[in-house]
Amino acid sequence: MAGNTYTREIVVTQDPTAPAGIFTEYDHPTNTAFQNRPLFPGRFINGEGVIRGLATGSLGIKSVELSTDNATWAPATISALAAPEWEWEFDLPNLPDGGLPEGQHILYLKVTDAVEATNTISIVVEVDNTDPEVTGPVVSLLDGSGTDYFHGTVSVTGTAGDGESEVASVVVTVDDQPLPVSGSAFYEADWDTQSLPTSGGQPVIAKDEIVVRTVVTDAAGNTAEDRLEVDVRPFITSVSRPSAYLGETGITISGNNLGRAGAPPAVTVNGGPVAAIAAASSNSVSFTLPATFPPVGGLSSGPVVVTFNGVSNAEQDPVKMDLFHLTTVADDRSPVYPDAVWHDNGSAGKLIYAYAGQQQNDRYVYFHDGMTRRQLETAGGARFAYTRVAAHDGSDLVFVTRSRDGLVIRSTTDDFAGVDPIVTETLSATATYHDIAVDSAGVAHIAYYDGGELRHRQWGGAADPPPTAGIVVDGAGSDAGMWVAITVDSSDRPHVVYHDATMNSLRYSYRTEAGTWAAPRTVDADAAGTFGNGIAIDATGGIHVSYYNGDSGNLMYAEATGPTAAFDTQIVDSQGITGWFSSIALDADNSPHITYASFSALKPKYARLSNGSFVTATIAESALYDINNNSNSTATVIDGASRVNMIYTTTDGKLRRAVYLPETLPEE
Known part of the structure; x- marks a missing residue:
């Protein structure tokens, strides 16, 4: 080189x-x-x-x-x-x-x-002359509520792409108002439906047919869009008082898209309007229930519906309230051990209450028609402590009362013009637990616990005078008959359930067509039948029993298709120790209704059968007073208007009546 x-x-x-x-x-x-x-x-x-x-x-x-x-x-x-x-x-x-x-x-x-x-x-x-590709937007709930409409904060997602250039932007709008978006090939945006869209500077909160639009632009400026219309409506997550009474204030609904300050929604319970909206925001509404009874406008137990801007939460899984009407029947003499019966005396009919009360250190038995109290016994000094009442034929009532002197039966009119004893008889000097039922012939059947035995006497039938000592139903060689409950069927045969202390079980027996009592059989062997039992017979002869199971601490229900059929049992309520002092009544559809006490919560409760399972509610009384768990019983009565009445006493010394307002109100 x-x-x-x-x-x-x-x-x-x-x-x-x-x-x-x-x-x-x-x-x-x-x-x-x-x-x-x-x-x-x-x-x-x-x-x-x-x-x-x-x-x-x-x-x-x-x-x-x-x-x-x-x-x-x-x-x-x-x-x-x-x-x-x-x-x-x-x-x-x-x-x-x-x-x-x-x-x-x-x-x-x-x-x-x-x-x-x-x-x-x-x-x-x-x-690049080709428009980009876009899928979506897809709007999804984030709270798992599964409604067909949207509420709260929701997710908006989709995909975008371009085969020639690249995606330059993804814009998501709700009614042409933009949302912050992240991503492009897969885009997403969180939409607070309570904030957007707006109208006149205010959040719309709830509206049908809101347009959600996605516009994708590629690097050349070509665009593609997709859109859908969605409904945004109120949604209820909870109600502060799922059990409430007419006239109650300060009930709060929590949820999304409920309303806004200065623009409260409309609130109904089972279609009936509430009395007033105290405060409203997008997440809560406070209201008052009207006090009028019977309620107007369809107000009754059932789903709570919030309507705002013309749309409502009616399509969500219902959030329901149990509504009750509460009255004080008696507020003096410290009432205990209540009972009640619907007495159709040939005119309007009315509820008759019986209870023990204390006056000057002595206890007396009173009966009451909701307006006037009458003292049952005519001479003072006897210490009456426990009474049961049943309707006699004609215009008479029959009471059976335990006193210091024994078990006494008496009959009186219910015109409240004055006590008019017809017959008074001492049944036993030593009997304690007892109950009474009256058959279609006006014969009173009394079951009672006496000296370790369960006995039965009948009273008032001239053709069938009662034996002097009563018939032993159970107890020979054992201790049976405590917490006894009695009823009669359409053939006037008495049926009983009771606690057998020797067997520590709930037992059942009935009087056969031959006039003898059938051998008792066990309904529940698990320490069952203490602290009160209830029994009812339906129109087909089916037997319905409410009772407390001492092993589990639960309220139980037993049902048999007839007196010889096996009993099927199920749990009614297992929340804490519950099911004391239960009583049961059947409505026109033979469906059971039970009143009872929760020992753990010290509250009266109510249970009803719905679609094969029991629905329980704390009676709205819980907002006021505790139930008396020491000296108590309950009564469940279906009145002439088909209403369920629950009777009990409270620790503040009141005899109370709660009327359940069902979803389908009976006609007056």
Whole structure:
């Protein structure tokens, strides 16, 4: 290698008067939001778009032309700016071969000045004439509620893509109001339906047919959109008082899209309007129940519905309230051991209550028609402690009462013009637990626990005088008969359930057609039958029993299709120790209703059978007073208007009546 070199120098002189031009901007042909975009080498454009630029020349500009082959030229539109600049604009469809097809192209720009001097420059562009792809938007609930409408904060998702260029932007709007979006190929946005959309500066909160729209734009400005219409409505998560009484205040609904301050929603319970809305926001509403009884407008137990802006939560899984009407029957004499019966005396009929009360250190038995109290016994001094009542034929009532002197039965009218004892008889000097039922012939059947035995006597039937000592139903060689409950069937046969202390079980027996008592059999052997039992017979002869199971601490229900059929048992309530002092009644559909006490909560409770399972409710009394768990019983009575009445006493010395307002109100 010789290492020889050669050097040559060339001198170039720039003509200061030569024209020049540049590319500056690009407009998409149809996307008005994609205008005045910088035009640089390699930029994606639509082949039908508009491009602009500047031309300069000290001698003036005669023409600006564009070409794709540097041979065949098409003129651009030019307009003078401040010397020496000119602005030019060119519609790409004006090229000799029309708009640009997809792919890479070279655009040539030729600028000619007034003396025919020219200058040519070029730029490489990528042409994309195809709209991007978009799927969605998909709106999804985040709370797992599963409603067919939306509420609270929801998720908006979808996908976007472009086979030629790339996705430049994804915009999601609700009624044309934008949401913050993240991602592009997979995009998502959180939508607080309680904030957007707005109208007049206020959140709409709830509205049907809100338009959710996704607009995807690619690098060339081509767009694609997808949209759907969704319904945003109120949603209830909970009610502060699922069990409430007429006239109660301060009940709060929690949820989403419920209303807003200054614009409260309408609230109904089972279609009946509440009395007043105390406060409202998107997440809570406080209201008062009307005190009128019987309620008006359909107000009763059932689903709570919030309506705002013409839409409601009616399609969600219902959030229900149990409604009760509460009255104080008696508030003096410290009532205990209540019982009640519906007495159809041939006129309007009415509830009759019986209870023990204390006065001057002595206990007496009273009966009450809801307005007037009468003292049952006519002479003072006897310490009456426990009584049961049943309706006698005609206009009479039959009471059986345990006192210091024994078990006494008496009959009286219920006209409350004064106590009119018809017959008074001492049944036993040593009996304690007892119950009474009256058959269709007006014969009273009394079951009672006496000296470790369960006995039965009947009273008032001339053709069937009662034996002096009563018939032993159970107890020979054992200790049976405590917490006894009795009823009669449509054939006037008595049936009993009771606790057998020797067997520590709940037992059942009935009087056969032959007039003898059937051998007792066990309903539940698990320490069952203490602290009160209830029994009822339906129109088909089916037997229904409510009782407390001492092993589990649960309220139980037993059912048999007849006196010889096996009992099927199920749990009614297992919340804490519950089921004391239960009583049971059947409605016109032979469905059971049970009143009882929760020992753990010290509250009266109510249970009803619904679709094969029991639904329980704490009687709204819980907002006021505790139930008396020491000296108590309950009564469940279906009155002449088919209402369920629950009778019990409370620790503040009141005899209370709660009327359950069912979802389907009986006709007056």
